[in-house]
Amino acid sequence: MSVTPTEQSAQKACKRAEIVTAAVRLADAEGVDALSMRRLADELGVATMTPYTHVASKDELLDLMRDTVAAEMLLPEPLPEDWRAALRAIADRTRAAFEAHPWCLDTAPRRPRARINRLRHVEQSIGIVRRLGLSPETSRAVLLSIDDYVIGYCTRARARQRMLDSLGPEGKDALRHLSDPDPEVAAALDAGELPIIKKIAGQLDRQHPFGIPPDSGFEPGLDWLLDGIEASVARAEDEKAASH
Amino acid sequence: MSVTPTEQSAQKACKRAEIVTAAVRLADAEGVDALSMRRLADELGVATMTPYTHVASKDELLDLMRDTVAAEMLLPEPLPEDWRAALRAIADRTRAAFEAHPWCLDTAPRRPRARINRLRHVEQSIGIVRRLGLSPETSRAVLLSIDDYVIGYCTRARARQRMLDSLGPEGKDALRHLSDPDPEVAAALDAGELPIIKKIAGQLDRQHPFGIPPDSGFEPGLDWLLDGIEASVARAEDEKAASH
DNA sequence: CCCTTCCCTGTACGCCGTACGGACCGACCA
């Protein structure tokens, strides 16, 4: 062996990185369905099985791909002073990363592992939440609840996008779209079940080409969540002050 | 044709329903990976391609399966008077449905369509949010933000569960688990990057067998979100009162 | 009686992930 262990692993990491970035590029461009090991190998100009020299399985590859996306979620230091601004900035960046790489949301990680960039992201977030002076459990709850909201928003936004895509460019009014090839829905609408949806869909008819209401956006829910957290923090501080 | 169109479609719907329930049962028992059209046909005692007589594609099948889960999210009438209690009840039921059928979260819908039970679920939720007397846009934002939180929570809880499963029964302390086969993480920990995570993982060592902190739970985040919404509603009412 | 219309079936195609055995090649040790 000519190289020291460090050099060797560095060389290996290099190859790994090339494979992963090529895979990310492919998934970004053509979706995760187009990402097969054969196709990826073709793209890299190597034989089908060659990537397996550097990556244990497609599952691990997807895990590594997700970690490169996690790197994009990292906020450049220095972080904003205000905890609320900092948390919001991270949430925004996370959302942007998911929007740039929607395939992250198309397949759930099968055997997820803690990878470096994901850990960096968590470290950064914990650092901010710590400023609130809450108990460790509450701090974690704050962090996770924001994470959950962001993931949920992005997941639903992704589903919405797929729905729009699947409809194609031809316009269809909302009621027709809802009931079109689904007799169950049509029957329910006729029977007067779903009155609110029927009314809303009827109103959307004129304003909106498709039966899908415009997205109400990422910010309001995040604001409410942060409001609730802030109020909870204020309450905790009051109690602490009162007990002294 | 011997049967009237209605009878015919009813008969067809019956067969469809059998297929879908069998598919749900299989996915519940062995996960979505075990659900192949061949396996499903075997389970039903028919030839491989027979299910395709009643279901256009595996995609549509998954869509129908998801809709049976949506049925479980429906709250029995009468709904609670208090809007907050009602929204919380729906959120709880939704979470329970996802926990009972985690495969819902394992694969994103490819070409989602509005199905009857999903629409019923939405109708029920809108009915509650309407009581708040907010604008249509704000109402939708309230509804969707709660939905997003629930989906996000369940998705992360699912990932957590997979992580625990993949670790197997043998206990491993947190630090070792974090850095185990991943040299990048080990290097970062050694280099003093990730100080907070290192400290937390070190503390978890004794209390917790795995490197995964216990779930902080569904309720706190939901409460914060509802708190924020409630404060926003109160503010809106104040403004309305003041302008009169 | 035949004919249409469904429902069902078996076969077959082109993908997929990946196990495996062998070829090459540079680096170390005798």
Place this chain on the structure above:
DNA sequence: TGGTCGGTCCGTACGGCGTACAGGGAAGGG
């Protein structure tokens, strides 16, 4: 210097997937 050995790359092959397609068979309508 020659042998060996670890690491990289390759080709082939296997089992499984979703599903297109062409045919069979029963059942009701003319």
